[in-house]
Amino acid sequence: xxxxxxxxxxxxxxxxxxxxxxxxxxxxxxxxxxxxxxxxxxxxxxxxxxxxxxxxxxxxxxxxxxxxxxxxxxxxxxxxxxxxxxxxxxxxxxxxxxxxxxxxxxxxxxxxxxxxxxxxxxxxxxxxxxxxxxxxxxxxxxxxxxxxxxxxxxxxxxxxxxxxxxxxxxxxxxxxxxxxxxxxxxxxxxxxxxxxxxxxxxxxxxxxxxxxxxxxxxxxxxxxxxxxxxxxxxxxxxxxxxxxxxxxxxxxxxxxxxxxxxxxxxxxxxxxxxxxxxxxxxxxxxxxxxxxxxxxxxxxxxxxxxxxxxxxxxxxxxxxxxxxxxxxxxxxxxxxxxxxxxxxxxxxxxxxxxxxxxxxxxxxxxxxxxxxxxxxxxxxxxxxxxxxxxxxxxxxxxxxxxxxxxxxxxxxxxxxxxxxxxxxxxxxxxxxxxxxxxxxxxxxxxxxxxxxxxxxxxxxxxxxxxxxxxxxxxxxxxxxxxxxxxxxxxxxxxxxxxxxxxxxxxxxxxxxxxxxxxxxxxxxxxxxxxxxxxxxxxxxxxxxxxxxxxxxxxxxxxxxxxxxxxxxxxxxxxxxxxxxxxxxxxxxxxxxxxxxxxxxxxxxxxxxxxxxxxxx
Amino acid sequence: xxxxxxxxxxxxxxxxxxxxxxxxxxxxxxxxxxxxxxxxxxxxxxxxxxxxxxxxxxxxxxxxxxxxxxxxxxxxxxxxxxxxxxxxxxxxxxxxxxxxxxxxxxxxxxxxxxxxxxxxxxxxxxxxxxxxxxxxxxxxxxxxxxxxxxxxxxxxxxxxxxxxxxxxxxxxxxxxxxxxxxxxxxxxxxxxxxxxxxxxxxxxxxxxxxxxxxxxxxxxxxxxxxxxxxxxxxxxxxxxxxxxxxxx
Ligand SMILES: Cc1cc2nc3c(=O)[nH]c(=O)nc-3n(C[C@H](O)[C@H](O)[C@H](O)COP(=O)(O)OP(=O)(O)OC[C@H]3O[C@@H](n4cnc5c(N)ncnc54)[C@H](O)[C@@H]3O)c2cc1C
Ligand code: SF4
Ligand code: SF4
Ligand code: FES
Numbered sequence: 001x002x003x004x005x006x007x008x009x010x011x012x013x014x015x016x017x018x019x020x021x022x023x024x025x026x027x028x029x030x031x032x033x034x035x036x037x038x039x040x041x042x043x044x045x046x047x048x049x050x051x052x053x054x055x056x057x058x059x060x061x062x063x064x065x066x067x068x069x070x071x072x073x074x075x076x077x078x079x080x081x082x083x084x085x086x087x088x089x090x091x092x093x094x095x096x097x098x099x100x101x102x103x104x105x106x107x108x109x110x111x112x113x114x115x116x117x118x119x120x121x122x123x124x125x126x127x128x129x130x131x132x133x134x135x136x137x138x139x140x141x142x143x144x145x146x147x148x149x150x151x152x153x154x155x156x157x158x159x160x161x162x163x164x165x166x167x168x169x170x171x172x173x174x175x176x177x178x179x180x181x182x183x184x185x186x187x188x189x190x191x192x193x194x195x196x197x198x199x200x201x202x203x204x205x206x207x208x209x210x211x212x213x214x215x216x217x218x219x220x221x222x223x224x225x226x227x228x229x230x231x232x233x234x235x236x237x238x239x240x241x242x243x244x245x246x247x248x249x250x251x252x253x254x255x256x257x258x259x260x261x262x263x264x265x266x267x268x269x270x271x272x273x274x275x276x277x278x279x280x281x282x283x284x285x286x287x288x289x290x291x292x293x294x295x296x297x298x299x300x301x302x303x304x305x306x307x308x309x310x311x312x313x314x315x316x317x318x319x320x321x322x323x324x325x326x327x328x329x330x331x332x333x334x335x336x337x338x339x340x341x342x343x344x345x346x347x348x349x350x351x352x353x354x355x356x357x358x359x360x361x362x363x364x365x366x367x368x369x370x371x372x373x374x375x376x377x378x379x380x381x382x383x384x385x386x387x388x389x390x391x392x393x394x395x396x397x398x399x400x401x402x403x404x405x406x407x408x409x410x411x412x413x414x415x416x417x418x419x420x421x422x423x424x425x426x427x428x429x430x431x432x433x434x435x436x437x438x439x440x441x442x443x444x445x446x447x448x449x450x451x452x453x454x455x456x457x458x459x460x461x462x463x464x465x466x467x468x469x470x471x472x473x474x475x476x477x478x479x480x481x482x483x484x485x486x487x488x489x490x491x492x493x494x495x496x497x498x499x500x501x502x503x504x505x506x507x508x509x510x511x512x513x514x515x516x517x518x519x520x521x522x523x524x525x526x527x528x529x530x531x532x533x534x535x536x537x538x539x540x541x542x543x544x545x546x547x548x549x550x551x552x553x554x555x556x557x558x559x560x561x562x563x564x565x566x567x568x569x570x571x572x573x574x575x576x577x578x579x580x581x582x583x584x585x586x587x588x589x590x591x592x593x594x595x596x597x598x599x600x601x602x603x604x605x606x607x608x609x610x611x612x613x614x615x616x
Numbered sequence: 617x618x619x620x621x622x623x624x625x626x627x628x629x630x631x632x633x634x635x636x637x638x639x640x641x642x643x644x645x646x647x648x649x650x651x652x653x654x655x656x657x658x659x660x661x662x663x664x665x666x667x668x669x670x671x672x673x674x675x676x677x678x679x680x681x682x683x684x685x686x687x688x689x690x691x692x693x694x695x696x697x698x699x700x701x702x703x704x705x706x707x708x709x710x711x712x713x714x715x716x717x718x719x720x721x722x723x724x725x726x727x728x729x730x731x732x733x734x735x736x737x738x739x740x741x742x743x744x745x746x747x748x749x750x751x752x753x754x755x756x757x758x759x760x761x762x763x764x765x766x767x768x769x770x771x772x773x774x775x776x777x778x779x780x781x782x783x784x785x786x787x788x789x790x791x792x793x794x795x796x797x798x799x800x801x802x803x804x805x806x807x808x809x810x811x812x813x814x815x816x817x818x819x820x821x822x823x824x825x826x827x828x829x830x831x832x833x834x835x836x837x838x839x840x841x842x843x844x845x846x847x848x849x850x851x852x853x854x855x856x857x858x859x860x861x862x863x864x
Contacts, residue, residue, distance in 0.1 A: 045665070047722065048760055107742050110731035112749050112756060112795070119743035137753065143672065144756065154726050162722075185711055214667040223723045248644020254670050359670055362689050365646065515661035519628065520712040521659025527698040 006449045009191045009422070014040035014159070015439040017179060017194035017338035019166050019221065023052035023142075023424030024431070025200030026149035027102075031432025032198075033156040037439055039194060040179060041153075042161045044216050046152045051214060051405075052424065055142025056355065058124050058134025059421030061099035065116055066123035070097040070131040073598050073612050079419060080599040081411025082128040082313050083383070084552040085567060086234065089591040089599070090390035091410040095419070095426050102425040109152040111144050113137055125262040128313040130287070130603065139257050139355045145421055164190065167218065167528065168455045169197065169209050169228040169400065171446050176228055176400040177445030180455045184525060187518025189456060193447060195439035196429045199225060199402040200384065200424075204536040206529075208379040209479035212244055212255040218529035219536030221406035221580050225386045226535055230395040232573045234384035234408045236543035236554045239415055240488045242317035244378025246335035251363045253378040256338065256356060258417045260373075261310040263352050264299050265340040267321070268372070269329035275336075276309035279320040284312055287603060315414045315553045318377040324490050325376065337375035341369055367383075377488050381420065383411040383553060384543070387572065392434035393427055396574075399445075401436060403431035413552025432495070440578025451490075462527040468513030471527035478505055478533055486541050491557045495545040502541060506534050535581075539573045541555040542583050546571055617641065619694060622650050624662070628712045634701070635659075641692060647700060648676050648687035651714070663713040671826055674761030678714050679703040681755045684763040684824050687714075705766040721762055724781045727809070728788055733797045748796045755791035755835060757827045758784065764821035764831060770814045780811035783821035787835040793842065807843045812836070 016032040018025045021043035033039040041052060058361040062075040076096035080087055103121070107113070113135050114122040125131040137144040154160070166181040170191075178193040201221030205213025210338075226232055243256040268325040269275050280288045288309050289295040295308035296333055312315065321336050331337055346369035350357050353368070360366040360373060385408040386395050393401045404424045411419060462471075485498025509531070514524035549563035550556050591599070595616035601611040618641045623634045637658050639650045648666055655662050666676040669688045676687040681701050689814055692700065708716035764783040770776045781789075789802055789810060806812045815836050822831045829835070 045667055045673075045675065046718070049667045049675050051667075053673045053759075054668045054670070104741070108733055110792075110795070112744070113751075114754050115744055117746075119745050120741055137756070140757065141671070143759065147756065151725070151730060154722075155730050181684065185715075214673075216667065228785065249642050250644045250646055250649045251669070355672065362671070362691070363646070454812040470656060470660050472652075472660055476656070515659075517661055520663035520715055521661045522655055522663055526660070 006191075006452045009189055009452070011191040012040055012159070012161070013444070013607055014038050014192065014194045016040070016196050016435045017042065017192050018198045018200060018432075019179065020050065020200035020202060020404070020406070021047055021160070022052035022200060022202055022404060023145050023149065023421060025198070026146065026153050026427035027425050028198045028200055028403055028427030028432035028435065029158045030149065030153050030156055031429045032436045033155050033158045035433065035436040037436045039157075040159045040161060041195070042164050042166055044165045044184070045163065047160055047162050048146055049168065050146065050426055052142045052146045052421070053330070054212075054214070055145070055421055056139040056255065057126060057259040057262065058136030058141045058418050059099070059145065059425070060104060060126070060129060060133045060416065060418035061103040061135055061422055062096060062133060063100050063103065063121060063123060063135065065120040067131040069607065070133060070185055073606060073615070075099070075133065076595070077598055077601065077606060078128055078130050079410070079416060080412070082414050082416040084414060085412065085599065086551065086570060087412030088390055088409035089595050091427075093595060094390065094430075095410055095423060098426045099422040102422070102429065104411070106145065106148050106425070109148050111148040111233070113144070118609070124259060125311065126417045127258055127261065127311045127317070133339050134262075134418040136259070138351075139259050139353050141421065145424075148502060162189075164529070165470045165525065166224065169224050171228060172445035172448065174229070175398045175442070175445055178447055180452055185520055187521060187524070189459070191447065191452065193444060195442055195444055196399050196401065196435040198406045198435050199400065200428065200431070201406045203382040203405045204533070204540070205379050207478060207482045207533050207537045207540075209225065209476075209483040210244065210253040211379040212241060212253055213379070214472055218533050220529065220532045221402065222385060222539070223532035223535040225397070225400065226539070226573070226575055228397050228400060229575065230397045230400060231387040232385065232539055233570050234412070235382075235573060236539060236547045236571060237383035237411075237413050237552055238379060238486070239381040239383060239553045240315060240318045240377040241380035242314055242321050242377055243338055243375040244380075245364065246331070246374050246376045247333035248364060253517065254359070254363070255378065255380065256373060257353070258314075260338060260340050260353060260356060263340070264341065264343040264378065265310065265338050266308070267310055268337045268339055269324045270331060271329055272459065274307045274416070275324055275329070276312065276317065276320060279316060280309050280312065281316055288312065313414055313416065315555070318488060319555060321376055331374045333374050335374040337372040338375045339372040340551070341371060346370070355592045372490070377602060379416055381405065383413065383415050384408045384540070391430065393431035394434060394438070399442065401435045403427040413554060459528060462512060462514045462524055463516050463518060465513050468509060468511040471512040471514060471523050471530065474509050474512050474530060475526055475533070477508065478537060480538055481505060486544055489555050490544055490555050492545060495541055498540070498541050502534070502538050509534055538581060543571045543573060543583065546583060546585065620650070621699045622654060623699050623701045624651070624654065624713070626662070626713055627710070629710050634681050634698075638646060643694050646688055647680055647690045647692065647702060649680070650692065650700065651687060651702070663711070663715045665715055672759060674759030677705055677761045677763050677766065679705060679766075684766045686761060686763070688825050689826060705762070707766045707772045708762075718762055720777060721760070721765060721784065724785045725779075725788065728785060728792070729800050729802055729805070731792055731795060731798050731818050732800050734799055742797060744796045751834060752791050754829055755787040757829055758787060760784065761826060763824045763826065767820045767824045769818065769820065776811070776814055780814035783815070783831045783836065785810065786812065786815065786839060787829065790835040792841050793839065803842050803846050806839055807847070812840055812843055815840070
């Protein structure tokens with residue numbers, strides 16, 4: 001297939017183009033459209049199938065319905081502590097303040113959350129959240145979020161381009177002015193001209209073998225932004241969720257919601273020991289139960305009792321499971337046991353965790369109301385991503401915005417469960433709002449034909465060549481490298497070796513051959529994603545090598561523990577003028593005094609008003 | 617290691633044929649895993665939709681041994697011994713291999729008048745009791761796999777796409793109608809525009825629903841009843857509307 005003439009390409013013109021139709025993209029598109037913008041929304045899958053649909057546990061917002069003591073300051077403090085104080089202070093502040101409004105707005109658009117006995121939104125406990133804070137619908141909250149936005153969005157005049165994959169962003173000078181994509185169905189190319197572009201393309205889970213993520217998560221947004229000149233940050237922080245399924249092999253990595261532990265589930269090793277009591281970090285000791293008796297009282301609602309250690313932040317729990325397994329106390333298939341059966345009556349389990357019940361029954365032939373689950377860590381989420389302005393979500397490239405999982409800053413070194421869905425609606429809205437402002441202030445730019453032709457050539461090369469490796473196999477090879485070299489526990493020499501393997505792998509990836517039919521050609525689509533995976537994998541590995549300490553989701557066996565010095569820096573990656581990947585650590589600016597005090601306050605002092613009372 | 621033969625439909629709107637592939641079987645394998653092995657080992661251009669691989673997104677709908685099912689939730693050991701036959705959904709136009717054009721469903725959704733709630737309570741909150749939303753939540757479990765649409769004979773055999781929205785959208789309507797705070801009346805349209813009368817309660821849709829939603833008994837039948845009530849007794853409906861409850 002030859003590269004077609006640019007003027008003959010199918011072309012759409014939008015004020016605002018949103019790439020990605022998960023929670024963040026849909027919310028951004030609704031906002032832009034509501035502000036009178038001609039808005040286009042592109043996604044690789046059908047509408048409503050983005051990753052967001054899989055989210056289970058809930059979305060965090062200090063509504064204070066289930067526990068009236070909750071407020072934005074406590075949510076903010078939890079988020080900063082969970083992120084080991086590497087989060088962007090302002091983003092954590094905006095998120096905690098605006099999440100309640102955004103959740104209530106969803107109700108107006110038709111979301112039907114589980115209720116308290118007073119008829120208000122019920123909130124669930126989750127790791128790292130001081131109070132029950134997650135608005136939820138059983139264990140299918142993501143479905144509720146995406147369907148609500150979708151059903152509302154289709155009446156807002158948004159033009160949806162489904163099953164369309166964006167290949168590259170197009171620039172006019174410094175500024176982004178559009179994107180080039182292809183229809184998965186036909187393989188035809190399509191040009192989008194836009195005054196502002198919002199990336200909401202999700203994460204990079206598919207670079208690993210054991211992951212809770214789907215095929216869509218190939219780091220497209222990260223790579224496209226990088227190539228367009230944007231800076232990436234915090235990439236070393238890749239979250240391994242402590243509880244993925246480990247058996248059977250076909251579902252290894254599939255998520256088991258933290259809601260299981262929030263509702264009382266406990267972790268045990270092969271000796272039947274509730275091992276988390278042995279892994280409580282100093283920072284959380286004052287707020288964590290140290291006996292089973294106390295943990296059980298907490299579960300029953302005793303407000304004087306402290307939280308069970310199973311609800312420590314994800315990085316802590318994932319490392320603990322990893323250690324138990326390495327020390328020979330794992331379950332038969334290399335995980336540990338997660339037991340809800342002995343904790344709740346069968347009927348309640350089925351009501352509170354219906355999709356977990358089905359998932360295990362149908363995929364593992366395990367009845368979770370009578371038997372424990374086998375679980376182990378699975379690559380789940382990227383805290384890092386594209387650097388954005390805290391308020392406007394604009395990247396370092398004019399006209400290019402980013403929100404949701406592909407953006408960085410809110411979560412720092414580790415994300416709290418439930419803080420992603422709220423991130424999507426808070427910053428999705430902001431991205432839509434500021435992209436609209438930008439589009440109003442800046443006219444349409446000019447698309448550079450040479451850039452378009454170069455993109456087309458790269459894309460069609462995979463189809464035109466005579467021979468080459470199968471793209472699916474090439475992708476599996478990358479997953480093996482990342483699983484082996486950039487896993488949950490990292491080490492300098494292993495990371496360096498990983499980088500060398502990645503360089504070799506990149507050559508293999510460039511030679512991949514797809515079957516020549518361009519119509520709904522899964523192999524070709526996979527081949528096209530390889531470049532993005534390569535950029536994402538390399539930048540993550542480099543950042544992991546640079547950060548010589550263990551903090552949050554980044555653990556180095558050769559540099560144990562948090563180093564105070566490293567707490568002052570975020571790591572940035574960008575593409576140099578010479579085309580090479582550049583990396584540098586940069587000092588973090590001093591936070592506003594009031595926020596800093598709240599972040600580091602003792603919980604008693606925050607609750608009594610001794611600290612933070614004067615912060616609005 | 618044991619192997620299994622997969623007979624997979626390969627083709628597009630201009631025609632096609634079944635092709636056989638032999639796949640190594642691993643413990644716990646599902647049909648979608650088999651399709652992925654075929655892509656990696658035999659035919660990288662085999663077209664299939666999937667996302668979550670855990671029954672949550674409703675992408676991987678296909679007909680397995682003649683039954684509409686989710687590929688990611690159908691374990692090989694749950695199927696009878698022998699060849700596994702995999703075909704695309706029959707009710708929707710074929711794009712390629714296992715991928716069909718389901719855009720008609722998205723158009724139906726757009727036609728349904730969206731939710732419009734009563735004003736919030738004085739404190740800025742909405743209140744609904746859990747027991748009043750249990751049914752609504754049952755319908756909201758729908759993952760839009762369109763298996764029910766595929767199996768419904770009104771669409772599958774009689775091609776009444778212009779007259780009947782199908783079971784998936786009947787429960788979307790039901791869910792909106794049963795929302796305790798919604799104020800829009802969709803009952804007249806239910807019959808005229810959305811074709812509730814076409815359903816003759818065969819319950820085939822309920823049988824295939826992977827979310828085990830009681831589509832017919834809890835959704836379609838109550839909606840048919842509302843239509844009948846309204847049609848035969850508009851006065852009683854009017855009184856109910858004015859004096860009791862927000863909706864009939
Ligand atoms: C199993 C699971 C459970 C989870 N549970 C929770 C939870 O309980 N609470 C919580 O807060 N978080 C949870 N998370 C995390 C959360 O769901 C995700 O981080 C979040 O949904 C990401 O949303 P998003 O809008 O950024 O992107 P996504 O929802 O992933 O959407 C990305 C979109 O971008 C599109 N896209 C990507 N690349 C391209 C391209 N090149 N061209 C065009 N379109 C493109 C995709 O098609 C898709 O539409 C969970 C995640 C998983 C995997
Ligand atoms: S019960 Fe009605 S909607 Fe369901 S399959 Fe039968 S005719 Fe179709
Ligand atoms: S009602 Fe059931 S079968 Fe029909 S689309 Fe929804 S989940 Fe699928
Ligand atoms: S892949 Fe999501 S339902 Fe099968």
